[in-house]
Amino acid sequence: MKLNTLVLLFSGVALLATGCKKEKEFDPNAPDALFTNRDTLVNPADDFFMYANGGWFGKNPIPDSERSNGIFRTIQDTINNQIMQICEKSAQAKAEKGSNKQKIGDFYASGMDTIAIDKAGINPLQKEMAKIDAVKDVPSLLNTIAYMHTIGTSPAFGFYLGQDDKISTKYALFFSQGGLGLGNRDYYFNTDAETTNIRAEYVKHMEAMSKLMGNDADVSKKNAVVIMKLETDLARASRKLEELRDPVKNYNKMAIGKFKAMTPNIDWNKVLPQLNVVAKADSVIVGQPEFYASLDKMVTSYSVEEWKTYLKWNLVNSYASFLSSDIEKQNFKFYATVLSGVAKQKPRWKRVVEQTDGSLGELIGQVYVEEYLPKGTKEKLLEIGNNIRDVYAEHIKKLDWMSAQTKAKALNKLSKIVMKVGYPDKWKDMSSVTIDKGSYCANVMAVNKWDYNYMISKYGKPVDRTEWSMYPQTYNAYYNPSNNEIVVPACNILVPGYEGRMPDDAILYGIIGGSTFGHEITHGFDDQGSQYDENGNLNNWWTKEDLKKFKEKTKLIVAQFNKYEALPGKFVNGDATQGENIADLGGVVMGYEAFKKTAQYKENQKIAKLSPDQRYFLAYGYAWMVNIKNESLSQQIMTDVHSPAKFRINGPLSNIPEFYKAFNIKEGSKMRQAEKDRVIIW
Structure with a gap:
């Protein structure tokens, strides 16, 4: 499937580590992550990424077993702990053969049985x-x-x-x-x-x-x-x-x-x-x-x-x-240590939990939704998503570089974007998969065969547009141009530092609004997505003049990111990353415009001594709070269509006048683009 994926956070609605408890209202006097994560010794005009997140990085070094640390790692750890509970409960249960719990439990148990795995060898x-x-x-x-x-x-x-x-x-x-x-x-x-x-x-x-x-x-x-x-x-x-x-x-x-x-x-x-x-x-x-x-x-x-x-x-x-530990360790030595700079393996339970979720996530998701997902998640997500779509329409109508003819088609495509949020209404039938406690490798292969045959079985059948390509517990989101849809899984919808209480709207719109819905909607209008029409077909809907203007604007963002030096002598690939960079810029702009319609913004409510504007842009910085090892960063530059987290923050924000005002970013500062180089697309 052709997915414009985004390795992202997505959280903040019902913010509990466990269970479906009722959340508390936002408490302006409680400890505030946006305030404490900062490194105030860094000038925000020089490097907003480190200003917003450097305080957290200083207290939370990258573990030897990880390629990075930050908001994604923190949330993934919470998800892993919840999935571990599901796996262990399933493994201990005397579940009926062929049931979801039997498959989850036996798969997990086979992965934890290192004696049998080593004995089997190859x-x-x-x-x-x-x-x-x-x-x-x-x-x-x-x-x-x-x-x-x-x-x-x-x-x-x-x-x-x-x-x-x-x-x-x-x-x-x-x-x-x-x-x-x-x-x-x-x-x-x-x-x-x-x-x-x-x-x-x-x-x-x-x-x-x-x-x-x-x-x-x-x-x-x-x-x-x-x-x-x-x-x-x-x-x-x-x-x-x-x-x-x-x-x-x-x-x-x-x-x-x-x-x-x-x-x-x-x-x-x-x-x-x-x-x-x-x-x-x-x-x-x-x-x-x-x-x-x-x-x-x-x-x-x-x-x-x-x-x-x-x-x-x-x-x-x-x-x-x-396979056996000698083969597994040699594989880790090259692919994790040499390529990514990871010194030691994660604990066995975590590796097996992540693989169980990767293989049987469709089954785990059903338990997750029932036992861990707070009520009202879908409704709140749709509310924020629709607010983002509304401001997107307002922006398109006011564009000074696009003709009325192309605007009408852009608005039509925007109105037809399908928003899938939370979890699917129907689950895939994995009843034909046989899992037992015998062989971990055989269990993985059994699911791989099922996945493949499930894919092939679609050939000659009508396209099922209700299908999801992610699980509700997957910390990610995507835009699918062929369906003209965005998919935002429920996950744990957790904002670290706000457990058990609702964050303020600046955080909700900086993270869920800008970095998720705004980002994914913009993928429908980036250099790739813009080539698909409202029905998901590769079909030019632009006038010749408007398409030329659009490409001129995308050239500006390519040029901007080509200048970013991630490591000595290693620069971001502006061509390869332009789709994600366009989506980041569109996302943060649309999230901000939607936030401006909230009471918090209109009343100019300060929280933790931070103005609404400051909180919004810090929340956007929190969304990409990722510290990464140099080896992994080098690998990302070569192989990934996403820019490094530092430039996903500094790049888009350096184009936004409201950001300049919020943090007193003067002309000539590193975080302020010269007017002739400033990128304004959507």
Whole structure:
């Protein structure tokens, strides 16, 4: 699914750590996080991110087991504790076989049984290993690659079923670039010292993993060289992160026959059935045709034995976290320590809780909603969301750069945005999934197979626009352009520091209003979302003149963020992050405009010696209170379409005159854009 995701907070309505108790009214005399989180030795005109959050960072260093610390980590810890309670209660219950509690409890118990996991070693993958060993030629190789996609791995290429970008009422088959153990193609080619070292460490990691798979030192060294060479060729044919953001250039619909003609060594009519595509498929959408032209050559230029080496690596790499401790620790050493700077693993219970939620979140969500979600959550969220939409409409009507014709279409799209909040009205049926206490790895694979088959089963059926792609306990939100919808899960709706009491409106509108609803609605009008119409179809609804003006404005935000140096010599990728940067700017502006309509703002009510304006912008800063390790920050810059948290605060705010006034940001200050460079879009 094509989701403009946002790793975000979302909280503040019914703010309790546990249970469905009644919240207290806001107490202006209680301790105030916005006031105490600040570092008043920092000038807000120099670095508002550190001014707003530096006090908290000083008291809360990043744990060795985490890549970052801040509001997300704090809230996730609360969620993990609640899910742990659900898991442990389920594990201790004598639940009926096949029931939700039995599946949750047995899945969790299998993950906590380290004795059985270590005893099993790599045996849980023996069936799949044997399938790879049986490969004798190119046709059987392609069949096995396809099969591996059905069990939760993604060798050689990317494949998924989703809504057709140009016919949002129909599902389509999508083929994209993929197959890289390092994820991003730039890791294979950048020549800076850090990336060069990562490549060297990756080869060492593959050697170590090969030994753990039972190979001797010489074979393991040879295997690592082969895999690195093969993946480098896949990477060479792959597009850069910023190039993947153009929905038109990455939409190449073609008949199966044309796809086969483009890749003569790959018979897609035989591969598709191995991907469990039962219904007759007449067309596919190929994201990056040049990648498949290269892959077609590679299936014969590399020997069958070399491909088998790569497939075994891909399989073990995908399931390493669920195998014996020696394999799990080696996997952690590279992917967490080398790539992200995380020194030690999280406690076992937390790792298993997070995986249980990741695999069975649909089942856990049902318990979570019943036992932990405060009443009235949906209503309050919709109230704030609709207020944001109202001010958005006001802004569009007043735009001085957009014609009346395009405004009418923008307003029509805005009015038709569907807001899904809290939790779904119906849950997915996972009754066919079999879970037991036997094998942790087998349980994970069973759910992966179910997920895959659930996805494929949609082919040829009408699109279900009621479906959710997140759980109510997931600390995240998204805009889906194909449905023209925003989805805001209930989660714990917790604002740290305001447990048991309602925050003031500045916090509600800075966090839920600006960083959530305003941000996600703006995704419908960012550089990608603006190319989809009110029905979710990739369809230009702009006049030529208005589109030109819009692109000129987006160029300004790209230029602004290209200047931000996150680490010495490492700058934010303004092209790759522009969609999220546009959404952040639109979100904070719309949240502020909605906040101005509240009694707190109109009465100029001061709380903790802070004016309404100061509280709103500090609340926005609180929404992105994230301190991150340098290694993880470097990884984010290379692989993520979101800017680092510091620039998600400093970047948008530096364009807003009301922010200048609230904190006395004078001309020439770092936190104030020169008027000619100021970005004003929505």
